[in-house]
Amino acid sequence: MHNSIDPDINKPHNGTITKTTSRQIADRLGVSQATVSRVLRNVPGYQYSAKTRGRILEEAERMGYRPNAVASSLREGRTHVIGFHNQHSELDPLNIFMAEVIRSLQQTCLEIHHLLLLHNFAPDVSIPHRLAELTCGRIDALVVHLQENGPLAEGIALSGLPTVAIANRVASLPSVGCDEAAGIRLAMEHLIAHGHERIAFAYSTYPLEAAKARHEAYITEMEHRGWKPVSVPCSNHDTDTTLQALHSQSPQPTAVCCWNDVSALCLLRACNRAGVSVPDDLAIVGFDGVLDNRLLQRNLTTVDVQWARISDTAVELLMRMLRGESVPWVTNVLPKLRIGETT
C-alpha cells in the first residue's frame, strides 16, 4: 500500500482516556456516590436539597462527567444496543439491498434511542462461534437476515435472545417480511393491464427464501390464468445467458418479472447491449425498490418492499419481546408497485 504521509506532524496519543467517574465527583464534593448518581439521573422518590443538587450538577458539568455505559449496562442488564447479523456474502458490492436494510434499521434505532451493532462474519466462521458472539451480552436484541432456516436460526432461537428475522421467512424465528405473493400480483396485474400475456420470470440461482416465494407466487398467478409459466435462471453475474434463455422461448415472452432489482438492472443492461428495446420488445419489472431512480438512466418499474416499514416493525417486535409480551410469529408488510419506464 502506498500512502503519501506527512511525517512531520504526528499525534502522540497515550491511549488512556481519563474518564471522570461518579465517585470522583462524590469525593470532590464530600457526598456519597449514590447521591451523585441519583441527582444526575433525577431518580424519582429521592429528594435532594437545591444546594446539593446544584453543586453536583455544576461539578459534573465542570469535570465533563459522562456515565459509563458499560457499567450501567452491566448493572441494569441491558445495553440499549440492537445487533444486526448479516452474512459475509452480503458484502458483495451488488448487494445494494443490504445497504438499504442497514440504513432503515439505523433510522429506526435512532428513533427509539438505541444503537445498531453490526455483526458481520466471514463465511468460514462456525455457527457456535457466531452464536457465542451474538449471545455474549453485548446486545439486547437481534435482527437477522438469513438465507434460509438452518442450525444458526435454531441456535439463536434456543439461546433465548429476542430475535426477529427480516426479509426471508425462517421457521425457527419470528419474522417480518414483504408479502411476496402480493408483490408479484401487483407486478403481474400491472403487466397484464398493459396487454402482456406471455410473462416470464427470472428466478434466483441463490437459495433465498424470499426469492423462492416470489417465484412460486409467479407460477401460481400464471397457472391461475391458465397460462404456462416460463422461468429462466438469473445469476446477476451472467444476465446475457438469461436474455438468451428468454429469446429461445417460443412464443417469446413480452415481459419478464425479475426476482430482484439488481437482476432487473443487469438484465436491462444486457438488453441495451443486445439491442433489445425496453419496454417495446421486452418489459422488465424488478423487485425490492432499493435503488433511487436518480441513479439510473431510466426509472425502473419495481415492487417496492418498503424496507423502512419492515425495519420499523422488526424493531417494534423486539421491543415488545423485551417487555415480555408475545408477538406474531409472521408479519407481512404490503409492498407497493412503483411504475417506471421499463414497462
Added chain:
Amino acid sequence: MHNSIDPDINKPHNGTITKTTSRQIADRLGVSQATVSRVLRNVPGYQYSAKTRGRILEEAERMGYRPNAVASSLREGRTHVIGFHNQHSELDPLNIFMAEVIRSLQQTCLEIHHLLLLHNFAPDVSIPHRLAELTCGRIDALVVHLQENGPLAEGIALSGLPTVAIANRVASLPSVGCDEAAGIRLAMEHLIAHGHERIAFAYSTYPLEAAKARHEAYITEMEHRGWKPVSVPCSNHDTDTTLQALHSQSPQPTAVCCWNDVSALCLLRACNRAGVSVPDDLAIVGFDGVLDNRLLQRNLTTVDVQWARISDTAVELLMRMLRGESVPWVTNVLPKLRIGETT
C-alpha cells in the same frame, strides 16, 4: 400501517435470558470462580490439573457458558468495538457512498475481530449530546465522517477518544482520505489525452471538504495549463440546471468532471433526457467509484477513491493509537482511474 398478521401463532417471550455465569459453573463444580475464568481463557502462568481443566471445560460446554462481554469490557477497560459517527443527512438514499464506507469499515473490523457500532444522529441532536454518546465508554475508538471541521470535531479531539476522520480533512483530528488533487489530475489527464481542452467542473453545493479540494484541484490544473476554469453548480436534485449552465457557456465545454459519482449519474440522466450524446457531445467523469458498473446501463468513467483501503488505514491508525503509538496526522490514499463508457 396495515400488516397482515397470523394471530394464531404467537411467541410468548419472557424477556429474561438465563445466561450462565462463571460463578454458576464454579459453584456446581466446587471450584473457585477465578479458576473457571483462568481455565477457560488459558491464562498463561497458571497451571491446572488435567482433571480440573476437563471438568470445567465440559461443564461450560454443557451449560452453554458464554463470558459476558459487558462485564469483561468493564473490567478490562476496552470493548473491542469501534464506532462510526455519521451524520443524519447521510441517510439520504442518494448517499450510496456512505453504504460503501460502512461496508468497507465492517470488512476491516471483521479482520481484526472488532465490531462496528453505528452512531447515527438526527440533525437536531446537539453536539454535547453527541459527544456524550460517543464518549460514554461503549467504544474503544471512533471513525467519523464530518462535513468539515467544527465544534464537534474539536470536542471529540478534546475528549481523548482515539478518533480518525475519513473522507474529509478535519483540522482537529488525524484524517485518512483520498488524494483528491491526484484524482482530479488522473481524470483531467485522461480527458486531455482524448483531445478535450474545454473541461468544466460540476461542483458541490454542499460544504464538503473533499468536494472543495476536488474543485480547487481542478482550478489549479486548468490554470496551470493556461485554460480558463468553468465551474457549474451541481446539487444532485436538479442536474437539469447544471446541464443548462454547461450549455450556456461559450465556447461550450466538451467534457465535465463531476465532484462525485452521484452527481455524474444525475447529469448523465439529464443528458439522456435532453438528447445530449455522451461521450460524443459531452464526456463525463465521476469521482468516488462506489457504484458497481453492473447496476448502471453504461460504465461510468470515474476516479475510484478505494474506500476499502481508506477504511483499512483508518482502523489501523486507531489500533496504533490504542497502543499508545503516534500516527501521522494526514494520510493520503492514491485513487485510481476507472475508465468506462462516458469518456
Added chain:
DNA sequence: TTGAGTTATGCATACGATTGCATAGAGAAT
C-alpha cells in the same frame, strides 16, 4: 418533649469477569 412524619443523605451490595497475591499440599533436597 416525645413520638410521628418528612426531608435529605449514606451504606453496602450487586452486576460478572479479570487479576495480584496468598497458600495448601506434594515432593525434593539438605
Added chain:
DNA sequence: ATTCTCTATGCAATCGTATGCATAACTCAA
C-alpha cells in the same frame, strides 16, 4: 525432620453504576 520449590488453587479487590434499606436531622402536632 526441616527447609525449599513447585504445582494447583483460592481469596478478595476492582471496574463504575444502580438501588434497597437504613438513618440523621428537622418539622410539627399533641
